[in-house]
Each structure stands twice: as C-alpha cells, then as structure tokens.
Amino acid sequence: MGPNGSGKSTLAQVLAGNPSYQVTQGTVTYDGQNLLELDPEVRAQNGIFLAFQYPVEIPGVSNAYFLRSAYNEIRKAKGMEEVDPLEFLDLVEEKLKLVDMDESMLSRSVNQGFSGGEKKRNEIFQMAVLAPRLAILDETDSGLDIDALRIVAQGVNTLRSPENATIVVTHYQRLLNYIVPDFVHVLSNGRIVKSGGKELALELEEKGYDWLQNVDAGAGAAA
Amino acid sequence: MGSGIEALVNREYAYGFVTDIETDTVPAGLNEGIIRLISAKKNEPEFMLEWRLKAYRRWLTMKEPHWGNVKYPAIDYNSLVYYSAPKSVKPLQSLDEVDPELLRTYEKLGISLTEQKFLAGVAVDAIFDSVSVGTTMREELGKLGIIFCSFGEAVQNHPELVEKYLGTVVPHSDNFFAALNAAVFSDGSFAYVPKGVKCPMELSTYFRINSANTGQFERTLIIADEGASVSYLEGCTAPKRDENQLHAAVVELIALDNATVKYSTVQNWYAGDAEGKGGIYNFVTKRGKCAGVNSKISWTQVETGSAITWKYPSVILQGDNSVGEFYSVAVVNKKQQADTGTKMIHIGKNTKSTIVSKGISAGEGNNSYRGLVRVLPKAEGARNYTQCDSMLIGNKCGAHTFPYIEVQNNTATLEHEASTSKIGEDQIFYCKQRGVSAEHAVSMIVSGFCREVFKELPMEFAVEAQQLLGITLEGSVG
Numbered sequence: 001m002g003p004n005g006s007g008k009s010t011l012a013q014v015l016a017g018n019p020s021y022q023v024t025q026g027t028v029t030y031d032g033q034n035l036l037e038l039d040p041e042v043r044a045q046n047g048i049f050l051a052f053q054y055p056v057e058i059p060g061v062s063n064a065y066f067l068r069s070a071y072n073e074i075r076k077a078k079g080m081e082e083v084d085p086l087e088f089l090d091l092v093e094e095k096l097k098l099v100d101m102d103e104s105m106l107s108r109s110v111n112q113g114f115s116g117g118e119k120k121r122n123e124i125f126q127m128a129v130l131a132p133r134l135a136i137l138d139e140t141d142s143g144l145d146i147d148a149l150r151i152v153a154q155g156v157n158t159l160r161s162p163e164n165a166t167i168v169v170t171h172y173q174r175l176l177n178y179i180v181p182d183f184v185h186v187l188s189n190g191r192i193v194k195s196g197g198k199e200l201a202l203e204l205e206e207k208g209y210d211w212l213q214n215v216d217a218g219a220g221a222a223a
Numbered sequence: 224m225g226s227g228i229e230a231l232v233n234r235e236y237a238y239g240f241v242t243d244i245e246t247d248t249v250p251a252g253l254n255e256g257i258i259r260l261i262s263a264k265k266n267e268p269e270f271m272l273e274w275r276l277k278a279y280r281r282w283l284t285m286k287e288p289h290w291g292n293v294k295y296p297a298i299d300y301n302s303l304v305y306y307s308a309p310k311s312v313k314p315l316q317s318l319d320e321v322d323p324e325l326l327r328t329y330e331k332l333g334i335s336l337t338e339q340k341f342l343a344g345v346a347v348d349a350i351f352d353s354v355s356v357g358t359t360m361r362e363e364l365g366k367l368g369i370i371f372c373s374f375g376e377a378v379q380n381h382p383e384l385v386e387k388y389l390g391t392v393v394p395h396s397d398n399f400f401a402a403l404n405a406a407v408f409s410d411g412s413f414a415y416v417p418k419g420v421k422c423p424m425e426l427s428t429y430f431r432i433n434s435a436n437t438g439q440f441e442r443t444l445i446i447a448d449e450g451a452s453v454s455y456l457e458g459c460t461a462p463k464r465d466e467n468q469l470h471a472a473v474v475e476l477i478a479l480d481n482a483t484v485k486y487s488t489v490q491n492w493y494a495g496d497a498e499g500k501g502g503i504y505n506f507v508t509k510r511g512k513c514a515g516v517n518s519k520i521s522w523t524q525v526e527t528g529s530a531i532t533w534k535y536p537s538v539i540l541q542g543d544n545s546v547g548e549f550y551s552v553a554v555v556n557k558k559q560q561a562d563t564g565t566k567m568i569h570i571g572k573n574t575k576s577t578i579v580s581k582g583i584s585a586g587e588g589n590n591s592y593r594g595l596v597r598v599l600p601k602a603e604g605a606r607n608y609t610q611c612d613s614m615l616i617g618n619k620c621g622a623h624t625f626p627y628i629e630v631q632n633n634t635a636t637l638e639h640e641a642s643t644s645k646i647g648e649d650q651i652f653y654c655k656q657r658g659v660s661a662e663h664a665v666s667m668i669v670s671g672f673c674r675e676v677f678k679e680l681p682m683e684f685a686v687e688a689q690q691l692l693g694i695t696l697e698g699s700v701g
Binding site for chain 2: 017018022043058
C-alpha cells in the first residue's frame, strides 16, 4: 500500500521487467536467481505474472490465441508439450467461470472494446490459466464497481495456495476486505516505511497516509 | 524500439541467390528491330506483331508518369535488356525435359513443379526471366476444357482467344508502362475457364527474375466464361543485385455473366539493401473487368518486397449487380516505397465494391494508399465500402492515404473508414510479460492487424504470406 507516487506501480513494473524502467541500484533475488538479469519473457516463464493496471489492447488477435501462445511458451520453457486449441479450450472453460466470463470472450480481440471491469477480469482470468508462482496485481481494484471487485477477489482467493505468492498493490483498504493479506507493507517515496499484519491496513484507513509520511520524514532524516 | 522488432524487420532476404544458367538474350535497347526480333523468336502471328508495334509507337509519344508518391532515379530504357530466356527452354512435352538447374531453383524457392503441387492441388506455371519454363497439371485441367498455359503457347494454340481478349481490359495505349509491356512482353500466363466450369484447383504462376539488367514484362490474361469460376495465385522473387531491375507486368482479368475470378498475389521481389541499393521497381498494371451481369472479381495482395511498388489492381464494374473486391497488405521496410491501392469503376446498376487496405511501415519505409472510387451516371444503386488502416513500426517511416471519390449518381452509397496506429512498446511488453518472445509478439500484433486480408487468401498462400511476415499459421485462425 502507499499514497500516489510512492512507487507501488514502479515496483510492480520493475519486478516484471518493463524496459522503460532502469534499475540503478539494488538487487532482486527470485528463486535463488538474480531476477534483474532475466528478460521479461523469461521471468514470465519462471512464474512471474503481472496483472496490469492498464491492460493493453491488441486488435485482431483473439484472447484464445493470445493466451494459448503464452500458455504454450511457458510450457515449452518447462520442457512440456504444447497444447492444441481444443485441449486448451477444455482447460480454460472452468477458469472462465471463476471470473464470470462467457466463452464468447475467447474469440474477441485482446482487451479491445472491453469495459474497464472486463479488462481487469481478463487479467485475473489470464492469471488463473497461467498459474504463476508470483502474481503481482497492480491496482486491480481501481475502476471496479463492487460486484466486479468481488469477482476479482474471489478469483484471487481461489488461486491462493501455499505454492504461490501474490503481491496486491492498492491504495484502498476496500479490496482487503475481500482478499485478506498475510502481510501489509507501506511504501512511501520508494521505500517500505512500515510493515505489519492485516490490521495495519485498517489502521491506515483510519489515520490516512499522512500519519506514515511523518514516520517516513523521520526515517529519512535519520538516514 | 525493442530488439525484437528490429530483428524481425531486418531479416535477410532468403531468395537472393542467382541461378547460373545459359540464357538466350537480345541486345540491350529498344527499337522496332528488337520488337520484331522478340515477336519472331516467339513465332507470333501477324496480329501480335502489329499490336506490339502499335503499342511501341504509342509508347514513344508518352512520358513516364511521376504522380506517384515515390522517388527514384531516371530509368534509361535503352540500357535494359528486353528479352532473356533460359537457353534450354524449347516447347516442352513434359516437366522431365525442364533443365534440372531450373527445377532446383524452383525447389529452393519452395515451389516444386512436380508432384508436390499435385498433392496440394495447385497447377503451377513458372516464369523464369521472360519465359514460362513449365506448367503443371495441364492434363487434368484439359479434361474440363480449362486452358492453362504460358502466354506464348496460348498465342500458338489458341490465337482466336488471345486476339479476342488481349488488350480489352488494359489497352495497348493505357499508360506508359502498359504500353511498354504491350510492345515487348515476352511471356506470361494464360487461363481460360469455359462456360459453367468451376476450376477445381488453384491456378498459380511463379515469377522469377534471374538475369542482370533485364526488365521483366510478363502479361497475364485470365478469362472466366459465363458461369465459370477460377482462383489464381501469383508469387514472385528475384536475386539480390546491386542495380535496380524493372518489372512492368500487365494482368487482365475478364469475368463474363455470373463468372467469378479471384486473383491473389504474394509479392516478395528483392527489396534492396538497408541503404536502398538495388531491388525491383515493380510498376504493374492490373485490372479486371466484370463484363457480365452478377460477375465478381476479387483482388487480394500481400506486398512485402520490391524497392518500389507502384500498382493499383482495379475493377471495372460494367455488368449489372457485379462485385469488385480489393484486399491488400502492403509492408515497407528499410528504404522501400509503396504507392498502391485500387480503382473501382462503377458503371452497371447495383454494383458493389469493397476495399480493405492495410499498410505497414517499418524502418525508413514509405507507404501510400491511393484509391479511386468512381460512380458513373448510369450506376444506379452503386455501393462502396472502403477501409484503410496504417500501422507504423518505429519513428522513421511514413504512411499516407490518398482516397479519391467521384460520384455522378446520387443513389450511390459510399463509406470510408481510415485509421493509423503505432505498434507500441506497451503491446510488446504486455506480450513478453505473458511469456511470449518479442519476435512472436510483433508477428502476432501485425497478424492481428492484417487479419481481415489474410482470411481472404487461399490456404496455401495464407501460410506463405504469414511466414513472410514472420507469423505462424495459428495467427490467423486462433
């Protein structure tokens, strides 16, 4: 969590390897590897998934083809056989239900003409199919009405397991009523200024970010 | 731009090899003597020579046009060679007689003139430099009364058909390059589908320019008689050479009452190097005439090669209720220039035309769509739908659109849609974040952009077209 401009989305983009961000110092270790040395597609093949704050449209490319390509690339990287379109269809059917989407969305172009809510649900759907080890949800709750929020949260909760981890980026406590976090970290000015359990989110909701910015100022001065 | 895009757009041209073969070549330059020589070499009847000379005399009075949005140094027409033929080509009884070197060339290009195409159900006519080196599947077609052969053979064996239709769609005086072609064309393909016959397989011509300093001037004439239908494919490649080579072909299509002609091109002439040196000048006149009622002519083109492409496959909609279509993907990269589009001339009542043009510009390429929709006074109820979309890859390329609309009948309905988009780093990153490589991502995005056109191509060609753009088959059907 953290106020606007605190570096939440930057962290998400850096972990995913967006080339527009340059890491000037520090390291990121993931599964014993230096993550920053890996290309974005290799990170994805190693189980990192970013649910985009602003999912991108790709006209003329169907969701089914797009997602099957991704799925097969990840399988290939693991030395597994690719799946054909029919097998893939069987596989995704139940995942669609998870986010309350219709099969017809598979033949529509990637995110084109999707409402804000549909785009976010599509991100969660992709996550469900690709089954990442580390998922990063970048403000997936922004722009969602309460029903869509519930659907997205349900999707995330269903996929939750001891085998994987999810970083949920948000600045509202609202989402955390549905997705109960194990840990809450608060970012300010690019640093974690406070960590705690789920009750930290509630405390923030009550006191506002100003409370922590003061803490941050103190920490900054001390450093 | 990401390295993936650059790698994709800077790939080597795979067909740039030269075949070492003895040729029968006439001296460079153009005069009546050369034309008589070409006509004599081809043992042509008098009407052909007369037609050539008429075109030549007309050509002398014409000026090379310069209205296209393309730039190139002046062409010296007297330094070109107007006829070059592999020496071993005599009238062939069977493909076994074709020079093995030539067969190897076509195999290298992925075009087997022998069984493979039989299995694929495609009849092929292969044009090497100026002459046809082999036409396959002729017997099977002959049983249905379909004539598919080189133009030269058609002149020998079916002069009445040639005389009846030659120049009826693109007259000898049509334009500078068409007149030049009429004067010196050396060969090409000819197809005639008789009344009521649906041609059961794709007819295909493969063009290859091999010799240096040679102009290629082939002429294709396709006639679908009443109720007939035919689908025709054209492919082209050329070796890499430092100098430019001129390709000034003419294609005429004729559809009589209730007939359908579908003509698809995948053009992959050598485009020149990164500095813009070498490559083919592709100045081609392609036109179809829907002469009969309820007839239909459909052009589909995928233009990826040539230093300069300058062509407008057009349809004259003369018969009532006739339909004209133009589906085009034009890709320019490096220093390539393309000025391409179509003309739809509505003459008959309730005629309908559709234009879908997709221009992709990369590197320092310059892509122009130029289209004319003309509705003449008697064309009651004419309809046109035009869509032209441009995609830019990188920031040194250009995309231009020049639509012309002339309507002289107020019952006409015309629609025009246009868009320009840029392939974004955000799109590439989105794909990469899902595990897809940059190269595959670019293919996927470009393929999605071209989807409406690719779905018009016959299956074999759709594959080739997509491979040309570095795309898997799945891209179009997924």
